[in-house]
Amino acid sequence: xxxxxxxxxxxxxxxxxxxxxxxxxxxxxxxxxxxxxxxxxxxxxxxxxxxxxxxxxxxxxxxxxxxxxxxxxxxxxxxxxxxxxxxxxxxxxxxxxxxxxxxxxxxxxxxxxxxxxxxxxxxxxxxxxxxxxxxxxxxxxxxxxxxxxxxxxxxxxxxxxxxxxxxxxxxxxxxxxxxxxxxxxxxxxxxxxxxxxxxxxxxxxxxxxxxxxxxxxxxxxxxxxxxxxxxxxxxxxxxxxxxxxxxxxxxxxxxxxxxxxxxxxxxxxxxxxxxxxxxxxxxxxxxxxxxxxxxxxxxxxxxxxxxxxxxxxxxxxxxxxxxxxxxxxxxxxxxxxxxxxxxxxxxxxxxxxxxxxxxxxxxxxxxxxxxxxxxxxxxxxxxxxxxxxxxxxxxxxxxxxxxxxxxxxxxxxxxxxxxxxxxxxx
Amino acid sequence: xxxxxxxxxxxxxxxxxxxxxxxxxxxxxxxxxxxxxxxxxxxxxxxxxxxxxxxxxxxxxxxxxxxxxxxxxxxxxxxxxxxxxxxxxxxxxxxxxxxxxxxxxxxxxxxxxxxxxxxxxxxxxxxxxxxxxxxxxxxxxxxxxxxxxxxxxxxxxxxxxxxxxxxxxxxxxxxxxxxxxxxxxxxxxxxxxxxxxxxxxxxxxxxxxxxxxxxxxxxxxxx
Numbered sequence: 001x002x003x004x005x006x007x008x009x010x011x012x013x014x015x016x017x018x019x020x021x022x023x024x025x026x027x028x029x030x031x032x033x034x035x036x037x038x039x040x041x042x043x044x045x046x047x048x049x050x051x052x053x054x055x056x057x058x059x060x061x062x063x064x065x066x067x068x069x070x071x072x073x074x075x076x077x078x079x080x081x082x083x084x085x086x087x088x089x090x091x092x093x094x095x096x097x098x099x100x101x102x103x104x105x106x107x108x109x110x111x112x113x114x115x116x117x118x119x120x121x122x123x124x125x126x127x128x129x130x131x132x133x134x135x136x137x138x139x140x141x142x143x144x145x146x147x148x149x150x151x152x153x154x155x156x157x158x159x160x161x162x163x164x165x166x167x168x169x170x171x172x173x174x175x176x177x178x179x180x181x182x183x184x185x186x187x188x189x190x191x192x193x194x195x196x197x198x199x200x201x202x203x204x205x206x207x208x209x210x211x212x213x214x215x216x217x218x219x220x221x222x223x224x225x226x227x228x229x230x231x232x233x234x235x236x237x238x239x240x241x242x243x244x245x246x247x248x249x250x251x252x253x254x255x256x257x258x259x260x261x262x263x264x265x266x267x268x269x270x271x272x273x274x275x276x277x278x279x280x281x282x283x284x285x286x287x288x289x290x291x292x293x294x295x296x297x298x299x300x301x302x303x304x305x306x307x308x309x310x311x312x313x314x315x316x317x318x319x320x321x322x323x324x325x326x327x328x329x330x331x332x333x334x335x336x337x338x339x340x341x342x343x344x345x346x347x348x349x350x351x352x353x354x355x356x357x358x359x360x361x362x363x364x365x366x367x368x369x370x371x372x373x374x375x376x377x378x379x380x381x382x383x384x385x386x387x388x389x390x391x392x393x394x395x396x397x398x399x400x401x402x403x404x405x406x407x408x409x410x411x412x413x414x415x416x417x418x419x420x421x422x423x424x425x426x
Numbered sequence: 427x428x429x430x431x432x433x434x435x436x437x438x439x440x441x442x443x444x445x446x447x448x449x450x451x452x453x454x455x456x457x458x459x460x461x462x463x464x465x466x467x468x469x470x471x472x473x474x475x476x477x478x479x480x481x482x483x484x485x486x487x488x489x490x491x492x493x494x495x496x497x498x499x500x501x502x503x504x505x506x507x508x509x510x511x512x513x514x515x516x517x518x519x520x521x522x523x524x525x526x527x528x529x530x531x532x533x534x535x536x537x538x539x540x541x542x543x544x545x546x547x548x549x550x551x552x553x554x555x556x557x558x559x560x561x562x563x564x565x566x567x568x569x570x571x572x573x574x575x576x577x578x579x580x581x582x583x584x585x586x587x588x589x590x591x592x593x594x595x596x597x598x599x600x601x602x603x604x605x606x607x608x609x610x611x612x613x614x615x616x617x618x619x620x621x622x623x624x625x626x627x628x629x630x631x632x633x634x635x636x637x638x639x640x641x642x643x644x645x646x647x648x649x
Contacts, residue, residue: 001533001540002540005533006529009528009529013527329524331524332520332526333537334485335483335485335512335524336512336518336537336538336540336584336588337509337510337512337514337516337538337588338513338541339506339509340509342540342541418486420480420485420486423476423485423524424476424477
């Protein structure tokens with residue numbers, strides 16, 4: 001006969017008491033595991049949702065870009081008509097047109113009435129040194145505004161002309177020279193009044209001065225000549241850029257046509273906006289799920305202690321009841337010479353068993369409850385993924401500890417019980 | 427001359443209860459029991475018989491006086507030492523048997539081995555006792571399945587399990603019929619013949635007549 005045998009036989013005999021204790025431990029550990037599983041499954045689901053959303057966004061962005069491409073095919077192009085003799089290599093390298101063509105070309109093109117071109121803007125430009133400003137290098141552009149076309153009437157004519165005697169300054173020139181609207185300045189011997197200062201564009205426009213075409217032709221010694229025609233909002237359906245080029249080449253054989261950066265810029269902007277929108281959507285989703293998690297944590301923070309405390313008290317009461325019920329037995333054990341430490345061990349061993357045996361099914365019940373009420377898809381794989389050996393051992397240990405704590409006072413009472421009190425009651 | 431197994435010297439036990447008068451359960455009781463002696467203390471209910479037995483068994487600290495068991499001053503020992511002495515020297519038989527309901531007959535008899543680290547031979551010893559008390563066929567039975575006489579015999583076997591020198595018996599025949607009472611009393615007498623000492627408290631004249639020496643206890647005093 002040993003203590004273990006006695007404990008085992010008592011448990012077998014007092015099944016209901018032990019089962020009630022096991023139930024309490026299983027419920028307490030189950031609730032603890034269930035809420036932890038719920039939080040874990042929420043976190044995993046959040047990762048899944050964000051990953052899915054990210055993947056979906058990337059797909060949507062790819063589709064969006066394609067859509068923009070298609071839409072922009074219908075929106076049209078910005079084209080630049082240059083003299084045929086202009087080296088494109090030099091143009092792309094310097095950003096400046098150096099060859100000239102007759103100004104009448106713009107009229108020829110306008111008269112041709114191409115249905116695909118809405119606005120025609122002739123210009124002359126040259127990179128010069130500004131003698132009145134320490135020979136500072138600038139771009140001088142002469143423009144005369146839109147030349148009416150016989151093609152489809154634009155909804156709103158473009159007003160890009162500069163009045164004679166006036167000058168428009170680029171941002172960097174104005175900033176560095178302290179120019180502002182209304183200022184008077186001298187350029188190549190001519191007096192001008194600053195009519196406008198452009199906002200920063202981050203291009204060569206920031207060191208450009210715009211004056212009227214005729215004055216520019218005179219100042220640059222190129223009367224009646226231009227070196228570029230900007231054709232804006234060229235309407236094409238499908239891939240008709242080649243068709244437009246062909247049409248212009250037919251009308252103006254001494255020219256060449258290039259597409260300026262409208263599509264590329266627009267597409268990049270669209271992509272950036274879509275990416276920003278996707279980023280905001282992801283951040284909102286993350287914030288929303290974080291808010292749900294906080295709510296869950298609040299719920300868990302009061303539910304878990306209440307359940308654990310309740311179960312501990314209940315186990316303590318059961319242990320106390322067990323001690324009361326076994327007063328005669330304790331008295332006999334004392335009478336036959338069993339020491340108080342051994343009597344305490346009898347009750348504490350039972351508490352340890354209660355904690356260990358109750359916590360194991362409690363853990364798996366909690367895992368199942370957390371899985372079924374959580375956000376993950378219920379499957380064996382998901383359950384296996386959520387199973388944590390470390391948590392299992394921790395739950396076992398905590399349950400055992402709580403049971404020992406709950407049973408400590410009753411065990412102490414049992415060990416200190418005066419056998420004479422019981423034996424005299426006969 | 428036989429060795430003194432139990433010596434009670436001027437033992438008094440008073441129960442002090444709040445707002446009640448002090449109960450003097452024992453008052454200046456003195457006697458001694460030698461090895462091989464069967465002493466009976468007789469008295470009416472409430473005369474202090476059970477208190478005397480508990481004090482003699484080291485289970486109830488007396489208010490005054492001294493209790494020696496096998497030469498040791500019982501109440502000068504620590505509780506642990508007293509428990510060990512009980513386990514090795516003293517066997518107790520209760521009127522209500524106090525068998526443990528979830529243990530079978532064999533296990534109830536072996537129960538005192540809990541107080542010992544060496545339990546080898548415990549089963550053999552228990553079977554010997556059960557055979558002696560004609561209970562071997564009932565060794566797998568639970569107390570609830572036994573008759574009153576059988577329960578008292580199991581209780582007696584349990585008290586004898588550790589081969590004690592002193593047997594304390596509290597009304598051991600109080601709940602038994604004449605036949606079973608005779609079996610128990612014969613057993614106690616046999617125990618003394620083997621060199622053991624018995625202190626039996628009873629209110630039964632018939633049981634009292636079996637002892638070598640009879641003390642009468644009235645209102646806590648020997649008369």
